[in-house]
Amino acid sequence: MKNVTNMIVAEGLTKNYGELVAVDHIDLKVAGGEIFGFLGPNGAGKTTTVRMLTGIIRPTQGRIHIAGFDLLRDPIKAKEVMGVVPELSNAYTELSAWKNLQLMAELYGVPAKTAKARAEELLVRFGLHDRKDHKTKTFSKGMKQRLVIAMSLMSDPEILFLDEPTSGLDVMSARMIKDVLQELNNRGKTIFLTTHYMEEANQLCNRVAIINHGKIAAISPPEELKARIGGLGRLEVSFKSHVDSSDLRSISGVTDVRESGDKTYLYTDEPGTTIQHLVDYCRAGSIKIVTLNTLTPTLEDVFIKLTGNGRGMEEVAEVVTNGS
Amino acid sequence: MVPEIQGQMRRAFAIARKDIRIYYLKGPVIIFGVLSPSFLFLAFMIGRNLPVDFLIAGLLGMTIFFTSTSVTPVIAPTETQTRNLERLAAAPVSITTILIGDMLASVLFGMLISLVPILLGVMFGVGVAHPLVLAVAIVLAAFCFSAMGLVFSSTPTSMTSTVMMMSTMIKFPLVFLSGVFIPIHDLPAWGQALASISPLTYITDLCRYCFQGAGANYYSVPMNIFALVVFLVIFMVAAVKLHERSLPMRL
Ligand SMILES: Nc1ncnc2c1ncn2[C@@H]1O[C@H](COP(=O)(O)OP(=O)(O)OP(=O)(O)O)[C@@H](O)[C@H]1O
Ligand SMILES: [Mg+2]
Numbered sequence: 422m423k424n425v426t427n428m429i430v431a432e433g434l435t436k437n438y439g440e441l442v443a444v445d446h447i448d449l450k451v452a453g454g455e456i457f458g459f460l461g462p463n464g465a466g467k468t469t470t471v472r473m474l475t476g477i478i479r480p481t482q483g484r485i486h487i488a489g490f491d492l493l494r495d496p497i498k499a500k501e502v503m504g505v506v507p508e509l510s511n512a513y514t515e516l517s518a519w520k521n522l523q524l525m526a527e528l529y530g531v532p533a534k535t536a537k538a539r540a541e542e543l544l545v546r547f548g549l550h551d552r553k554d555h556k557t558k559t560f561s562k563g564m565k566q567r568l569v570i571a572m573s574l575m576s577d578p579e580i581l582f583l584d585e586p587t588s589g590l591d592v593m594s595a596r597m598i599k600d601v602l603q604e605l606n607n608r609g610k611t612i613f614l615t616t617h618y619m620e621e622a623n624q625l626c627n628r629v630a631i632i633n634h635g636k637i638a639a640i641s642p643p644e645e646l647k648a649r650i651g652g653l654g655r656l657e658v659s660f661k662s663h664v665d666s667s668d669l670r671s672i673s674g675v676t677d678v679r680e681s682g683d684k685t686y687l688y689t690d691e692p693g694t695t696i697q698h699l700v701d702y703c704r705a706g707s708i709k710i711v712t713l714n715t716l717t718p719t720l721e722d723v724f725i726k727l728t729g730n731g732r733g734m735e736e737v738a739e740v741v742t743n744g745s
Numbered sequence: 746m747v748p749e750i751q752g753q754m755r756r757a758f759a760i761a762r763k764d765i766r767i768y769y770l771k772g773p774v775i776i777f778g779v780l781s782p783s784f785l786f787l788a789f790m791i792g793r794n795l796p797v798d799f800l801i802a803g804l805l806g807m808t809i810f811f812t813s814t815s816v817t818p819v820i821a822p823t824e825t826q827t828r829n830l831e832r833l834a835a836a837p838v839s840i841t842t843i844l845i846g847d848m849l850a851s852v853l854f855g856m857l858i859s860l861v862p863i864l865l866g867v868m869f870g871v872g873v874a875h876p877l878v879l880a881v882a883i884v885l886a887a888f889c890f891s892a893m894g895l896v897f898s899s900t901p902t903s904m905t906s907t908v909m910m911m912s913t914m915i916k917f918p919l920v921f922l923s924g925v926f927i928p929i930h931d932l933p934a935w936g937q938a939l940a941s942i943s944p945l946t947y948i949t950d951l952c953r954y955c956f957q958g959a960g961a962n963y964y965s966v967p968m969n970i971f972a973l974v975v976f977l978v979i980f981m982v983a984a985v986k987l988h989e990r991s992l993p994m995r996l
Contacts, residue, residue, distance in 0.1 A: 434918040500837035515767045527759030
């Protein structure tokens, strides 16, 4: 591995499938030790990007450096430093978990002794040790997915690419995988993560990129995105008895009111002072408040703003010029 | 450069071991490997008054041909469908390494199954006049036909049946061109010309030499070996080029 600050660098990365531009001139830099989230709606070009970054398919245009190695010129060296969990990947179902892990070790040139110790460790970590000699076709979906991740870790890679690693898994399996990613990151590994779970990205990632129609709409730390693009904060109130929303609109600081179920949402620029006005208003009218929460914009709000209803692209221009 | 090539070779062996475990160590594959050439052979030979050593030589040539081309064509389409190919494509191995791995497994299989006709010959009292040449011939032919199988598998499909049909359509006519059933000496001039474009001709001719002794062969031994090497190189280069094109289309 070369001594570089950016473990993943992509410049002008483009992939055309005939007429379709699946990925359109994207630039990315992922620093060493970073967990980088890659978000986007279905068909946005996430998998295509990951496949190009991992050397599975060749870009139509653009350059890629992995840990300082030019992926297109020196694919073997570049691939040796990364572990990959493809979107729809599989272990060999006719082989046992153990044999699958050993095959990975051999393909990545890991010495046999190291490979044995590491396989034992990973099987225990992923809760598969008691099934290690069973053919993987007998495994459940979650077990298979854990095995595929274990396989990607057999070479103790510096960079790990995961394309939707937790999709379709139960809470426990998903949490186990998230914990492993966090541990790896604490040990200094760089992680490139594609996911549809906003909360997962929000918790794990140092920075996220949102891709839409093959173009990057924003790259920032999640909190910055929420502050800049997420829009207004809101108060979530539940009243004991029904309150007319037109009255609430007149409260100072409230810009919009929406009702949903037993909850009323008050949109505001300054949640703090609005709460005070709301409380005053209720006291004056003897209205009982059951619950009151302050909601800040979530990553999901940001995501929907940037990718929803084809409105994304105008805002993109704005975000990009805002400097990301 | 040298350690890198060594590394890739070791990885090719890892792929070969995987292939053997998954695709070759299966009852039906092994039984089919032994039976199909035997049946085809019997079908054409029964009732014709031919010497046993002639029969065994032809059977051996066909056995290597059928076993070595039996599994290599289906590995790529199968792994396309099972989605293992993407894992392999992400690993630090070149396409050549993957193909060499597939070829090595097939060579081993072809060599092992080719012992069956040899032992059959021994049972019928057919001795091997030139064991060393025979060993070289078997190894070389197994490589050559395994590479041929890889050319078949380069169609970017996940349907094994498509590949099997295509390869069968090419394999069977080749058998009839190749002097297996009729000695090349006895073929008309156009038949001899056609036989010369089939790699199976050369291995069968070598087997004739090894079992029936000098004079039974039509081409000289060096000529036969040279021809097999040329076919091997052509098939291997074609397989690598074609798979480089088709791999991205499979994903
Ligand atoms: N092999 C291919 N041939 C043709 N078009 C393709 C191919 N692979 C992807 N595409 C197209 O490229 C676009 C991006 O696909 P991609 O798989 O990268 O999306 P994604 O962001 O991973 O979506 P998802 O969230 O559904 O996984 C889509 O329009 C898809 O149809
Ligand atoms: Mg995808």
